[in-house]
Amino acid sequence: MARHIVAAVHEIPPGGRKIVTVAGLSIGVFNLGGEFFALRNRCPHQGGPLCEGKTWGALQAQVPGQVEFSRAGEILTCPWHAWEFDIRTGQSWCDPARLRVRRYAVSVGTGDAGAQPAVPDQPAVPDPTRVPGPYVVETYPAEAEGQFIVIEV
Numbered sequence: 001m002a003r004h005i006v007a008a009v010h011e012i013p014p015g016g017r018k019i020v021t022v023a024g025l026s027i028g029v030f031n032l033g034g035e036f037f038a039l040r041n042r043c044p045h046q047g048g049p050l051c052e053g054k055t056w057g058a059l060q061a062q063v064p065g066q067v068e069f070s071r072a073g074e075i076l077t078c079p080w081h082a083w084e085f086d087i088r089t090g091q092s093w094c095d096p097a098r099l100r101v102r103r104y105a106v107s108v109g110t111g112d113a114g115a116q117p118a119v120p121d122q123p124a125v126p127d128p129t130r131v132p133g134p135y136v137v138e139t140y141p142a143e144a145e146g147q148f149i150v151i152e153v
């Protein structure tokens with residue numbers, strides 16, 4: 001893997017994104033509350049430009065009419081057929097009985113030599129009411145290094 005500077009930190013404010021081309025791959029870099037995440041801009045369903053999609057939160061209802069909203073801005077919806085992916089992990093949240101795709105661990109650092117892994121493969125607190133789907137978009141290590149965001153591809 002090689003390290004690539006893809007943006008100055010100020011270019012991607014919290015809630016923002018930038019789509020870059022690295023090593024011939026289109027990759028979306030997202031800022032979720034000061035943490036950076038990088039996802040391949042290719043939907044594992046039919047190849048749509050996933051990282052151009054809208055971001056949402058999660059809606060859940062244990063009973064009709066009692067809807068709870070959480071994780072604002074952390075769920076990415078593919079613009080082609082609206083499949084949803086968790087920006088933090090690349091995990092899909094639909095069709096849990098079908099195929100799996102390759103995924104990568106993501107780490108975020110401050111530019112120190114020993115950047116800490118910040119993002120596990122699964123959310124820190126798994127939601128027992130949700131079943132992870134088999135689809136996971138490819139993600140890449142991303143970190144803020146000084147004034148720049150660096151991803152490893």
Ligand code: FES
Pocket residue numbers: 043044045046047048050078079080081082083
């Ligand atoms: S190509 Fe993304 S949902 Fe179909």
